[in-house]
Amino acid sequence: MRPVAFVRITCLLLYSLAAFSAAAQEIYAGRYKAIFNEAPRMVPTSKVPDAPLAGNGDIGLTLGGSPDNLCFYLGKNDFWRAWPVYPGGGIAFPGALQVSSEALKGASWYAEQVMDKAVVKGRFTKGNTSVSLTAWVAATHNTVVVEFISNKACRLQLKLWAPEGNTAVNGAGVTNQVQWVTRSFNDTALQEWPCHVAIAMKTLGAVVDQNNYIELLPGKKITITLTLYTSFDQPQWKEQAIREAGALTAVSVANMRIQHEAWWRQFWLRSSVRIGDPYLEQYYYASQYLLACSSRGDKFAPGIWGPFITKDSTAWGGDYHLNYNYQAPYWAAYSSNQIDLTNNFDQPLLDYMPKGVAHARSLLNVRGIYYPVGIGPRGLVTTRWPLTPEEMEKRYGTRENTIDDGFKFLGQKINAVFSVGNMLMRFYSTYDSSYALRVYPYLVACADFWEDYLKYEEGRYVIYMDHFNEIMPRLGSTGNWRDRLGDFNSTLSLGLVKMLFKGVVDMSTYLGKDQGRQSTWTHILTHLSQFPVGDADGRRSLQSVEKRPWGYEKPAGLNRVSIHGLLVPAGVAGPITDSSFNKILLDDVSHWKDKMKSGAEWGNTLNNGIETCFPGAVRVGYDPGEILQYLKERIARQSLSNWWITQGGGGIETLAAVPLTINEMLLQSYEGVVRIFPNWDHSKDAQFDQLRAYGAFLVSSRLRKGSVEYVHLLSEKGRVCVLANPWPGKSIQLVRNGKKAEVLRGAAVRFTTGVGEMIVVVSI
Structure with a gap:
């Protein structure tokens, strides 16, 4: 040389x-913080709050209320009313701290969501009185810390409370200057397991009088700590919460903050991107912040709304919806090198396996596992039809509440396999043998199911009666809902089954297990039906299914659901895998613009799919400038002051949208080739x-x-x-x-x- x-x-x-x-x-995320100039309007809510948020992946803090009546809503990922139906069942609301002050009635509202330090700051001003707060959820403890300081003397009244009703049993008291409340769901009819929570409050720097008032003196900080334990944290959940709260001092809180900031610093140092676009960068880092607030590996997995629960009976029970909602929040964490945030993903799926085996045998007479559309932790099913014919008729327009033995499968057989996508993302990203050993039985159980369920006809494996969309009775619909059953070779199913058998062969080889089964799995993989395509306006286009009961389906093009089966999470299509097929998909994406003429957004993502359509467009190689422009337009149409991008059908799954889109533009490897800036201008x-x-x-x-x-x-x-x-x-x-x-x-x-x-x- x-x-x-x-x-x-x-x-x-x-x-x-x-x-x-x-x-x-450098903590690059420190450049961005969300600012609030008015009080939240969507708190309490059954969906996503528009408030400043903080969390530690288990406990979530939502700041609501008005300056004179602040409310610190506390959510916890492991506090559930374990009923099999919602409303009523699902993740539940533990309680809140209300802080009132007459001196701040009519005061201005200003707050910040400071993401690099994971704190919420507030300042409330009326005349020459200004009260500031700092609140954070300790990253390494079960404690929320709220600090107040004022330039003028004023009184604050504290009210710690837990909601009543929904069959809950409540308790309250004071032990050694620690106020506490409890909320319990005990063994009642249909409840699969009991659950209890305690919130213990201690005030440092002030004396709480008998009416729960404290004096806030000029320049003197008052610290309020809230320690939460559930019966899944600790058998002595109530005693532990009270004991830990009682032991807190100014010194121990200061040390807790040092540990908190160290945890978040290490989190931000795991990866970073710089793309010269502050608007998208702020959403990139905000999405990662909100996911880290929502998910922690050694805790219960977050449901649809994460730990930001402000009332009981959240939408869909806040459960684990298995036909993409549960899986999607994690999709960017693998490429962002935040693997520890995904450690909790598998446990609910593994816990449900005995019931999945029973469903497969009793409903379809096959081996393996068969999952309904929604589950919860610890083997809980959350998606049963209403328990009475009267309630069924009220909600769904039919009295038949025994469909599929009362469980909501909604015509889909693929729910268990959907989660294999996440398992394979982690496996291929880490080649962690202990992780592979943990999830391999789940993959094999899925393979067992599909070995039995697939039909081998005329030299190919075909899929009957697994539906591209959810099929169910609906209130106000005309005709018999069963007339819509009968999808043949759904693109979603073909893609996810192909992903499954490729993955189980790869993991079997890596672990040296089940070598004798590989010939069967490989035969299925190589003889599975091709993805259906047809002619649409003089061009080749993807079909959602090969045919339906009324005949062959007109090509609908690549969309959110088919992307799941082909690109994200399946990863079985792309420019390297099959360049000719990829051209068809790319052409389909280029025609997404056509629907915009009638007012629809690009990719049709306002209800669902922002986390799917934009990364999918990146993977097929669509113009990166247009993708980013459409992404910014979509964010502007539907997002909140806390930089949470919202959509009609769900919550934390949108947190993958911006990070996954950007990561895939900068680095791709899912087709076995590491590509640098593969779809970047x-x-x-x-x-x-x-x-x-x-x-x-x-x-x-x-x-x-x-x-x-x-x-x-x-x-x-x-x-x-x-x-x-x-x-x-x-x-x-x-x-x-x-x-x-x-x-x-x-x-x-x-x-x-x-x-x-x-x-x-x-x-x-």
Whole structure:
């Protein structure tokens, strides 16, 4: 190699390592905070609150009320009324702290949601009186901290309360200057397990009088702590909450805050992106913040609304909806290198397996597992038809409440397999053998089901009676709802089943298990029906199903539901997998504009699908500039002051939309090839640090002035890497652990890696 070239590589290497080190020190998310200039209007709510939010992945804090009557709503992911139907059943509301002050009646409202530190700040001003608050949910403890300080003397009245009703049993008292309330759902008819919660409050820096007033003196901080425990945290849940609250001091709270800030700092250092677009960056980091507030690996998985619960009977019971709502919030966490946030995902699915086996045998006479559309934790089913014919008629227009033995499958057989997508995303992203061993029985149970359920006809496997959309009786609908049953070869089902059998073969090979079954699985994989396409206005277009009872279906093009089966989460289609088929999908996306002429938004995502359609468009290679413009327009149409993007059908699943879209533009690997800036406008500078690629690689790169400057690749498991050459037509130099190594050439290069090896790739 020429000396000049070697010097250039060395300088680039030193520059890129310095850039990587600098990026690792800066919390880029600290540039963004949500600001509120008026009190929330959507609190309490059965869906997404528009309030300042904080959380630790188990406990959620929602700040509502008015300046003179602030309300700190407390939610907890493991507090459930374990009934099999909603309304009434599902995640429940533990309680709240109300803080009232006559001095602030009519005061102005100002609040901030500070994401890098995970705190909510507020300032309420009336005349020359200004009261400030700081509130946070301790990242490493079961405690919420609320701090007040004022420039003038004023009185605050505290009211700790838990809601009554919905068969709850309540308690309240004072123990050693700790106020506490409890709320319990005991063993009642149809309740699958009891659940209890305690909230214990201690005030530091002031004395609480017999009427629950405290004096806020000028410049003197008062700290109110709220410690929450459920019966799933601790058998002595009430005693533990009271004991921990009583032991808190100013020093211990200060230490708790140090741990809290350290946890969040480490969270933000796991990855970062910089795309030169502050509007999208703020939603990128806000979405990651809200997910981290909602999900923590060693706690119960969050339901549709996360822990931001402000009333009982939230929409859909706040359950785990298995035909995409439950899975979608996690989709960006894998590539964002936030694997620990996904540790709780699998447990509810594993817990339901015995019931899934029973459903498969009793309803379909097959092996494996068969899941309804909605479940909860600890084997709870949340989606039963109403328990009486009268209630069924009131809600669904028919008295038949024994459909499928009373469980809501809604004509879909694919619900259990939907979650395999997340399991495979994590497996391919980490190659963690202990994780693979944990979920492998679930994949095998799904494979058992589909081995029995698939029909082999005329040289191909086909799928009967698994429906592209939910099929159910509806109030006010005409005709017999069963007339809509009969989908044949749904694109959703074909794609997810293909994903399943590819994944179970890969995991079987990796673990060295069930080698004798691989021939059957591979035969299914290679002989599964092709995805149906047809002619639409002179072009080839995707069909939702191959046919329906009334005949062959007119092609509807790629949409939210078919994206689930093909692209996200399935990952069985794309420009590398099948370039010809990908062109059909790309052409379908280009026709999404047609519906905008009648007022619809691009991708039709106001009700559901923002987290699906935008990443799906990226994966098929649609124009990145248009994607980002449409994404910004969609956010502007329906999002809240706390930067939570909303839609009609669900809640925390939208938190994947912006991070997954951006991550897929900057780095792709789902087709077995690591691709750098695969769908990014190269005229715009961008940088990403430590995004996670399939193969257990952490990848960093920077695009500047139209050229990729470097690629860093940290190999966690020492697997072979296939990299699309970021510098087409040029040779590339590998630098392994700081030492110059191979020179490689080609459109895609293949090289070995060692466990823990850092490889820098530069052009020469």
